[in-house]
Amino acid sequence: MALPSFRSAFHLDRAFNWFPGHMARGLREIQTQLQKTDVVVEVRDARIPLSSINPQLEQLANHKDHVVVYNKADLADPASRPSIIQNIRRFTGQQQVLFTSTHIDRDVRRIIEYAAARARTDPLRYPSVTVTVIGMPNVGKSSLINAMRRIGVGKGKAAPTGANPGVTRRVAGVIRVLEDPPVYLVDSPGVMVPYIADPIRSFKVALTGGMKEDVTDVEVLADYLLYQLNQKRNRTYCDMFHLTEPSDDIAQVLPAIARRIGALKKGGGHHLDWAARHFIKQFQLGKFGRYTLDDMTQDNVEMFFRTYQRPVRSRTRQRKEERAERIQARRAKQLAKGTHKQSYQR
Ligand SMILES: Nc1nc2c(ncn2[C@@H]2O[C@H](COP(=O)(O)OP(=O)(O)O)[C@@H](O)[C@H]2O)c(=O)[nH]1
Ligand SMILES: [Mg+2]
Numbered sequence: 366m367a368l369p370s371f372r373s374a375f376h377l378d379r380a381f382n383w384f385p386g387h388m389a390r391g392l393r394e395i396q397t398q399l400q401k402t403d404v405v406v407e408v409r410d411a412r413i414p415l416s417s418i419n420p421q422l423e424q425l426a427n428h429k430d431h432v433v434v435y436n437k438a439d440l441a442d443p444a445s446r447p448s449i450i451q452n453i454r455r456f457t458g459q460q461q462v463l464f465t466s467t468h469i470d471r472d473v474r475r476i477i478e479y480a481a482a483r484a485r486t487d488p489l490r491y492p493s494v495t496v497t498v499i500g501m502p503n504v505g506k507s508s509l510i511n512a513m514r515r516i517g518v519g520k521g522k523a524a525p526t527g528a529n530p531g532v533t534r535r536v537a538g539v540i541r542v543l544e545d546p547p548v549y550l551v552d553s554p555g556v557m558v559p560y561i562a563d564p565i566r567s568f569k570v571a572l573t574g575g576m577k578e579d580v581t582d583v584e585v586l587a588d589y590l591l592y593q594l595n596q597k598r599n600r601t602y603c604d605m606f607h608l609t610e611p612s613d614d615i616a617q618v619l620p621a622i623a624r625r626i627g628a629l630k631k632g633g634g635h636h637l638d639w640a641a642r643h644f645i646k647q648f649q650l651g652k653f654g655r656y657t658l659d660d661m662t663q664d665n666v667e668m669f670f671r672t673y674q675r676p677v678r679s680r681t682r683q684r685k686e687e688r689a690e691r692i693q694a695r696r697a698k699q700l701a702k703g704t705h706k707q708s709y710q711r
Contacts, residue, residue, distance in 0.1 A: 371595040371613045375588075380567040383580040384559045387534045391554035394536040396425055398497050398551055404480045405431045408500035408509060411441035411464060414449045415659040415669045416569045417501050419558050423457070426499065432461040432479055436505040437573075439466035440649075442657040449661060456670040467508040470516050476509070477517050477543055484546030493547035495539065502530035502555025503574045510540060510550050517542040524552045530575055531555070565589075569658045574649055587641035588615040590648050593658065601653045602644075619644070 399405065405426040409417040414435060433453060435441070450462050461479070465472035484491040498506045507524035514520050523540045525532055537552040557575070561567040568589045571581045594602055595613050602618070603611055606625045612618055622628075623635035626643050630636060647653065659665075 371611075372592055375565065375568075375592045377564050377568075377585065380561050380564040381571050381576055381581045382557075382561055382567065383576045384557050385531075387531075387554060388556045391534070391536065392421060392425075392556050395422070395497070395499055395553050395556070398536050398553065399425055399429060401495060402497040402551070403430060403483055403491060403494045404496045405429045406434055406476060406480075406496055406498045406509075407431060408434045408436050408498060408504045408506050410501070410504045410573050410575070411435035411438040411449075412573050412657055413569045413659050414441075414445070414453075414657065414661065415666065415673075416566045417504060417573075417575070418673065419501050419556055420673055421559070422499050422501075422556055430483070431459065432463060432476070433459050434476060434509070435462065435464045436509060437466065438464040438472070439469070440651045440655055442655045445657040445661045448666075452661065452666045452670075456666070465509065467505055467512040470512075473509065473512045473516055477513050477548060480548045481543055481546055484548070488546070491546070493549060495549045495551065496542075497536075497551045497553060499553050500555060501557055501570070501575055504555065506555065507533055507552055510542070510552050513542040513550060514540055517548065518544060528574070530577055572645060572648065572658065583638055583641040583645065584615065584619070587619060587644045590644060591615050591618055593656070594653060597656075599653055602647075605647070605652070 407422060407426050435449065438446075446464060453459050453462050463472070463475055463479075465476065467473065480494045480496045483494045498510055500506050505526075507526040510524045511522045511526065514523055518541060524537060531554075533552055533554045535554060539549040539551055542548050542550050555575075557570075561570065567576070568586060570576055572586055572590060591602075591613065595611060600611055602608070606618070606621045608618065608621050619637045619640045620635045622640035622644055623637060626640065628636035628639035628643070648656070659669075
């Protein structure tokens with residue numbers, strides 16, 4: 366049987382973007398919180414080692430004692446690890462790179478140990494250690510904190526977690542995760558890159574659960590997933606959805622999924638959006654195997670780091686941000702002069 370021909374690239378012009386008000390506020394709160402922080406744990410998603418870097422967060426964390434944690438490593442391709450460590454060290458200078466899964470105690474303990482080592486080696490300077498956990502939405506920050514608490518002090522969940530992004534909306538209170546030496550953790554809301562210009566990057570972030578569903582298009586995401594599976598010659602979906610052969614046409618695959626899961630409309634036809642959601646969910650649960658979606662070949666990594674320092678902003682957003690900065694500066698001036706209230710009431 367001749368192999369079906371697959372698309373050699375995935376083309377779409379529209380990127381998904383999500384940067385609600387609570388993230389802008391979260392970023393400011395994180396900045397304040399970092400002044401009271403000894404160690405920053407910057408969590409990323411191991412399935413998208415490049416796309417889950419937020420330069421804004423990285424910049425805030427860079428002048429602190431800072432460890433990068435690639436979480437959800439149980440869902441990512443372990444073969445890409447050496448390349449990730451090597452490239453992150455080379456391009457960002459970041460030496461401390463860990464891989465974790467929240468249900469693997471050994472992984473989680475390494476983060477606690479990293480923080481505790483500060484107090485053990487320099488107890489006068491660090492009578493206790495405060496750790497702030499930052500990162501993009503849904504990478505597992507709150508789950509990691511709960512795991513650290515479970516392992517460190519044997520206590521239950523303290524930070525709310527959830528399958529959808531945007532569960533944690535404020536910088537939270539301190540949570541003790543170790544008695545001796547005392548280690549405290551602070552959770553924070555996930556902060557998305559304010560403007561993702563590259564559609565493919567936005568699809569990867571969305572496919573791994575980083576974006577609220579409303580700002581995405583589940584059928585486009587399902588199509589991108591199909592493209593990825595076919596690229597890797599992964600045929601798992603054929604057995605799963607009773608397809609006789611692989612297909613690169615989402616218009617064929619989604620109805621097959623709908624039939625398999627019973628997403629049928631009363632008067633006939635298929636609920637294609639339910640089918641798309643189901644398909645994406647199976648990926649997020651690891652049912653198609655372990656995936657690293659970012660291409661970690663040298664050329665691609667170099668290209669990514671050549672542009673990532675300067676987050677591309679749309680002109681409208683740029684103008685909006687400049688206006689917000691001007692208003693903030695004016696308020697600060699008025700506050701200093703004590704005229705803020707009057708001008709506010711006017
Ligand atoms: N497979 C897997 N799932 C994880 C891991 N860490 C977190 N999750 C799941 O990812 C989702 C988001 O977790 P959450 O801690 O709320 O993320 P946050 O938004 O960064 O705080 C939840 O459904 C978690 O169960 C991990 O290491 N492996
Ligand atoms: Mg959270």
